Amino acid sequence: MSDMLHLCEKDKKGKISIFRNLFKGREDVFAKYWVSRKTGKKGYSPVCKNEWIPQICRKPCEKCGNKEYVPLDDFWIEKHLRGDIIIGIYPIQLDDRVNFLAFDFDKGSWFEDSIILLKFCQSINLPAHLERSKSGNGAHLWIFFSQSISAAKVREFGFRLLEKGGIAGISGDKSGFDRIFPNQDFLHDGGLGNLIALPLQYKARQKGNTLFLDPDNSFKPYINQWNLLINIGRISEIDIDLFIEKISDDTFLNLSVFPSKSPLQSSLRDASQSLQPSTLEKESLKITISNYLSIPIKDTDEVFYQFLRKNLVIHNPIFYDKKAKGFSTWDTPKIIYCINSKGGNYIIPRGFLKNIERYLLQKSIPFQIEDESIKTPNRAFKCRIKIYNYQKEALKEILKNNVGILEAPPGYGKTVIALATLPYRKQRSLIIVHTKELLVQWIQKIGDVMGIEKSDIGIIGGGKEKIGEKITVATYQSLIRKDLKILVDKIGYVIVDECHRVPANTFQKVVKEFKARYLLGLTATPFRKDKLQKLMFLYMGEIIHRIDPDKISSELKGVNSILEIRYTDFYPTFEKVKKYKKIIEALTKDENRNNLIVRDIVGEYSLDKSILVLTGRKGHCLEISQRLGRKSKHSILTGNLSPKVRREVLKDFRDKKIRVLLATGQLIGEGIDLPFLDTLFLVFPTSSKTKLIQ
Known part of the structure; x- marks a missing residue:
């Protein structure tokens, strides 16, 4: 048996790859077992580069x-x-x-209980594998996935198996079951969660431990452990959903056998293709609309799932950008x-509904839509101004679409x-903004356009x-601090200003809670510096109309803008990427550059311009202000x-009590309405297309 587990140079890399592919947790951190020479105390601790370094190490690790x-990595x-x-x-x-x-059995009747659960899994054709733990007085029952799955869902699945397998009801000192891994639904405040010891550790193997046991050979260790690992079957998230559904209905015998495949050969759903129903061509696929779309998994096939995965599983550009710049990516x-x-x-x-509709029409798959979104009793609105x-x-x-984005400079x-859509929508409406200045600006505009008194306008903020x-x-x-449950059922129309901000986590959490029948996003540009604009389209819908200034008659454009580059x-x-902060510090303090900026400001000021x-x-604002002195009447924002x-x-x-305003872009930036402005100075570098357009 030890020969079969020997890591010779010829196949070492392949075996380690198989091992890591199966027993895959966090790879940015791991724990090592230790025994104190003084006290004999034992335990695991995360491996840290700074451990025991004086004045740096502050145990415990979680608080350091x-x-x-x-x-x-492979070395460890x-x-x-x-x-x-x-x-x-x-x-x-x-x-x-x-x-x-993984199910952990390490007390009382651990052996008997672990076998009971293993046999139950076998009876419903669920691939599960029993490993004797390091101590020899316990076991781990492993079930592997073909994709990463929510820990909360996996735990629900695990407890359902325990319940149906007759383990959950066992109690007392003789009970063998200890815990489930994962042991938490989600991580808290940078925590690591509970750890599980890896199998096949050489010294433990010499004692017959950390080895997988063969149920067809009196639960003796498999002779060829690597052959077992190569051929272990995995299940997908879809299979878990089907299991939970079938477990609830006690219809285990209808489950198909899971094939055993190499982890490197397994596709995301190959283990459950035989579970798919054959009624898709006969029945319409039901799509339910609420604050999200809901589609029954059992009525779809593998091709549809791959279509969803291709569009809805996104490689995070922020992660790759940080990695390229050498920044930490742990969070x-x-x-x-x-x-x-x-x-x-x-x-x-x-917002992905139209993509699904196009896909289903292209594949000639019949579907029906059940709209459970909120539509409130009609409200009367009047628009008091003429629109172009x-x-x-x-x-x-906009009125042709319930959901979508308006893009306009x-x-x-x-x-x-x-606001002109309100008389047609006739819904109790909510407008979401990201600054208090915009909130005030919208309230003013509602009064001007709709004739609604300020006292009649709701304000949250x-x-x-x-x-x-x-x-x-x-x-x-x-809104993020508010219990949205008391609000979501009262709103039939949500307007999101500057909706390119939706990909931000907090903004996104707010928007996706609302079940309103109508959802409209407003943006001057759908582009984001972090390249996550795809999330905006997923939650807000597609761009349903784009206003192109070049196609609008000249009398509506106003004065043409003149761009002057200095x-x-x-x-x-400094090295551009790693010393960016030093570059900016030097740029904002550069005497010649700042004097040029001030001369240009004074020149425009002499022409009586805003x-x-x-x-x-902020420091750059102060620097320019000091150089301006009394040459112009100005303020800082x-x-x-x-x-x-x-x-x-x-x-x-x-x-126009002041005609020069020095401000940081974060405060003035997006959405602020300054129609009287004559001259804009951009004196700070940016790679954001959004900021430039704004």
Whole structure:
């Protein structure tokens, strides 16, 4: 048996690959077993580069701010298999998903109970494998997945198996079952979760432990352990959903046999293709619309699943960008999953509906839509202003679609168009913004366009919390702190301003809670610097109309803009990627460059123009302000000012009490309406297409 497990150079790499592919948990951290020479105390600790370094190591590891975990790689796995160390892995990954389910039996009647559960799994054709644990007085029953699956769902599945297998009801000192891995539904505050010891550790193998047992040979260890690992069958998330459904109905005998395949050959759903029904061609596929789309898994096939996976499982560009720049990626998921399952149904973002409809029509698959979204009793709205023809075209397209995005450059009346939809939608409406300044701006616009008194407009944000009978404006920051359950059923129309912000986690959490019949996003640009605009389309829908300034008659465009590029003699002396902060610091303090900026500002000021100077640093605002001195009447708008003072500064700028405003882009940026502005200075570098368009 030891010969079969020997790692010779010829096949070492392949065997380690098979091992890591099966026993896959977090790879950015792992634990090592230790025994204290002084006290004899035993345990596992995460392997850290800074362990026991004076003035740096602050045990326990969970509370240490200097921890730098060692990643798990082939080197450490080989040391485990050769018996140099004993490794424990953390099953729950950073996205709260796992690649296996393991039942731990280590007390009382552990052997008998583990066999009971194994035989139950065999009776329903579920591939499960029993390993004698390191101590020899316990066992792990392993079930492997062909894809990573939500830890919460895996735990629900595990407890259902225990219940139906007759294990969950066993109690007392003689009970053999101890726990399930994963042992938590999700990770908390940077925690690691419980670990499980890896099998096939050389020293334990010499005692007949950490080996997989053959139920067809009196539960003696398999003679060829590697052959077992190569041929272990896996199940998919779809299979788990079907199991839960069938377990609930006690219809185990209808389950098909799971084929055993190499982990490297297994496809995502090959283990359950025979479970798919043959009635898809006869019956319409039901799609239910709420705050998400719900589609019964049992009524779909493998091809449809691969279509969903291709579009809804996204490689996270932020992860790869951080990795390329040498930044830590420990808190950044490599993959973003926009497909889930619940109660035997696929759960899919609502904005993906049109893609599904096109796919089903192309494949000639009949489908029916059941709309369970919220439509409120009709509200009466009146639009008091005349809109241009190009705005009427946008309005017409919006009203054809329940869900979608309007794209228009700044200054072309997105707000007016959105408000013009209200008399047609006739729904109790919610407008979501991301700043208090925009909240105030929308309230003013609602009064101007719709004739609704400010006292009749609901406000959630800025310390206020009132739901309007017809319309409410809210900041997403206030909504995220609110119990949305008391609001979602009262809203039939949601308008999201600057909807390219939806991919941000907090914004996304707010938007996807609402079940409103109508959902409209507004943006000047669908592009995001982090390249996650696909998430915006998934949650907000497709662009249903785009206003192109080049196609609008000249009398509606107003004054043509003139772009003037000023070249300076500043040149960074630092390495561009790794020393970015130093480059910016040098740029904002460069004397020649700042003097050039000030001369240009003074030149425009002498022509009696309203001037906005945008930078990315508060310190740069102060630097320019000091150089301007009394040459112009100006103010500074930065994040350290209170909301009240910021509003007063903006009011003075609009009323032309001041004609030069120095501001950081984060405060002025997206959505602020300054139609009187004559000259804009962009004095800070940006790679964001969104900021440039805004």
